[in-house]
Amino acid sequence: MILNKRARFVFVSFLLLPSVLLVAVFIIYPLANGVRLSFTNASPLRPLTRYIGLENYIKLLSDSTFWEVLYNSVLIIGVSTAxxxxxGFLLALALNTGLRGTWVFRTAIFxxxxxxxxxxxxxxxxxxNSEYGIINYTLQQTGLTAEPLSWLARPALAQLVMILGFVWRTIPFMMVVSLAALQGIPQELLEAAAIDGASYLKRLRFVTIPLVRNVLLTVGLLQAVRMFQEITMPWVLTQGxxxxxxxxxxLHAYKLAFQRWEFGLSSAVGTLWLVFLLVFAVIYMKLLVRERE
Amino acid sequence: MRYPRNVAGRILLYVAILFSLIAMLFPIGWMLSTAFKPASEVFAFPPTWIPANPTFEAFRGAITGPLARFFLNSFIVAAGTTLLATFSGALAAYALSRFPFRGSQSLLLFFLASLAFPLPLLMISMYMMFAQLRLLNSFWALIIGHTVITLPIVVWLLKSFFDTLPREVEEAAYIDGAGPFHTLIRIVFPMSRPGLAASSIFIFVTSWNEFMFGLTFTSSNELRPLPAGISLVFLQEFQYRWPEMMAVATIATIPILALFLFFQRQFIQGLTVGAVKG
Structure with a gap:
């Protein structure tokens, strides 16, 4: 653009200033400070904070609760994202057939x-609800269960309830993104395959899915990462x-920080979470690079 | 050409679509149905889908409490967040789109990565900062918190939007002697209305939905937003009064649904540009 170097520098700095300020103060500093706190016994309930080395980590990693929580998160979020x-993809396929009136359906679901x-x-x-819930009523009426199920009182069932909630809330987004990806596929490719005699399923398997796979996997990954932050349903429904x-x-990190006010211990959970993310990102990049080669 | 050509296949597809529609919307239908039932009908056996004696009783019961206040709080916070995040995000996105510099790609990636940063970890330091600045229990704490979690998406979304705008218009403005600020405010922003609308809706919905900050950074009903207020006040008060609870859920959903229905088209466009490219 036709700005001289100096004017450009001033202008770009001005444009970036608010965001960079927000990010520096409210993301980068908290992140660094959080890692620091994970080596302390910081708590609003203690007047003095002191460094305690790796004590928080030792406490966490030797406690079976942490591993249980980790396993449960991966289970709930992994299953519900997949x-x-x-x-969402199947719905998008059905909507992408060009049938009439599907926009009503798409709007309603979204x-x-x-x-x-x-x-x-x-x-x-x-x-x-175990006594008056419509789900238990339906299950009993159709004879699928004899007794009402106490959904939120049994661990496996409570996990299922969470998974169903996460899935219900996420399907619409996955559907819309899948639809956009499907619509980005050049029609000629599919038509050429059809002329060559490829059936619908064959086209799906050899043309459509390979073309949208990476976009959908990336979106799925982003969604999973976002789901890791979501605590409303477990907090309100089952308190974990x-x-x-x-x-x-x-939820575990949140409870440690703001229910038990153990900032140090909670920071250690957050820092481990960061480490997991980092490891995961490195593996993901490696795979991506290998695929490109 | 693309749909199944035989009638049977088409009917099967419609049936499948209809079935999934019912499965997806049934929870919302049940919520509405319960919200309009008198207390006596809720536990009726067998349950009724259409209330025999529909009533607004539950809604009346729900809005007498602090619900209106929570509603207003959520609105103030969501509006404030929308302004702050759109303003700072749009400026940054414009810089990244039009004036790429060394490290701008890394900055963009950092924004994306920040979505994954553990929120409880960030919240601990935010809590300590807000406590020192005496911003705890104020709308500012929530507006800043919500801005931080929406800003990355806003920057991504608007950057991909600005990338699609032709540069020629801006260049013509420069040739006519307009300064960069003038060009940005008078020419670029007006052209970007669809993108700005999409990101504003995204921010508003996210802020309206957000639970953790609201729960932690406010401690009085005068400042609590809807999700935190509902969970802290109504779930205790309305225990087992399901029509009232469903009325509360309905009231929390309606404004956001109305907004969304209205701007859906821009939103999906904006969202998919960002999502598919990213």
Whole structure:
């Protein structure tokens, strides 16, 4: 553009200033400070904070709760992300056939995406209510279960309730993104394959899926990363119980920090979480590079 | 050409679509159905889908409490966040789109990565800072918190939007002697309305939805946003009064749904530009 070097520097600095300031003060500093705190016994309840070395980490890693929580988070978020990705993609395929009137369907489903988490959470509590919930009523009426299931009191069932909630809330997003990806496929490719006699399933397997796979995997990964931050449903519905079955990593860190006010210990959870992310990112990059070669 | 050509296949597809539609919308239907039921009908056996005696009783019960206040708080916070995040995000996105510099790609990647940073970890230091600045229990704490979690997406979304705008218009303005600020405010922003609308909706929805900051950074009903307020006040008060709870859930959903229905098209466009490219 036609700005001289100096004017350009001033202008760009001005443009970046607010964001960089926000990021530096409220992301970078908290991140660095958080890592520092993980080596201390910091707590608003203690007047003096002192460095205690690796004590927090030793405490965490030798405590089976941490590993349980980690396993449960990966289970709940992994299963729900995979499930919503598959269902969202199938829905997008159905919508992408050019059938008439599918826009009504797309619009209707996409509304679910803005139902606030808190509303979805209360609603889930009512649907899966063990005495009067419609789910138990339906299951009993159709003879699938003899006794009402106590959804939120049994660990495996509570996890299932969370997974269903996460899936319900995520399917619309996955559907819209899949649809956009599908619509980005050049029609000629599919038509050429059809002329060569490839059936719908063959085209799906050898043309469509390879073309959208990377986009969808990336979106799935981003969604999973975002889901790791979500605590509304487990916090309100089960408080992470029964016996930590629905405590995700973020809920665990949150509870340590703001219920037990153990800032140091919670920071250690957060720092380990960061390390996991880093390891994961490196592996992902390596795979990406290898695929490109 | 693309849909199944035989009638049976088409009917099967419609049935499958209809079935998934019912499965997806059934929870919302049940929420509405319960919200309009009198207390006596909620536990009726067998349950009724259409309330026999529909009533607004539950809604009346729900709005007498501090719900209106929570509603207003959420609105103030969401509006404030939308202004702050759009303003700072749009400026940064414009710089990254039009004046790439050494490290601008890394900056963009850092923004994306920051979405994954553990929020509880960030919140600990934010809590300590806000406590020192006496900003705890104020709208500012929430507006800043929500800006931090939406800014990365806003920058990405608007950068990909600015990338699609033709540069010629701006260049013509420069040739006519307009300064960079003038060009940005008078020419670029007006052209960017669809992009700005999409990112504003994204911010508003995210802020309206956000739970953790609201729960932690506010401690009085005068300042609590909806999600935190609902969980702290109504879940205790309305325990087992399901029509009231469903009325509260409905009230929390309606404004965001209305906004969304209205701007859906821009939003999906904006969202998919960012998502598919990213």
């Amino acid at each position: 499930l919503s990705l598959v269902v 509304q679910v995406w803005v139902v606030p988490w808190i509303a979805a959470t209360i609603l889930w509590g009512w649907l899966f 119980g029964p016996v930590n079955a629905t405590t995700t990593l973020s």
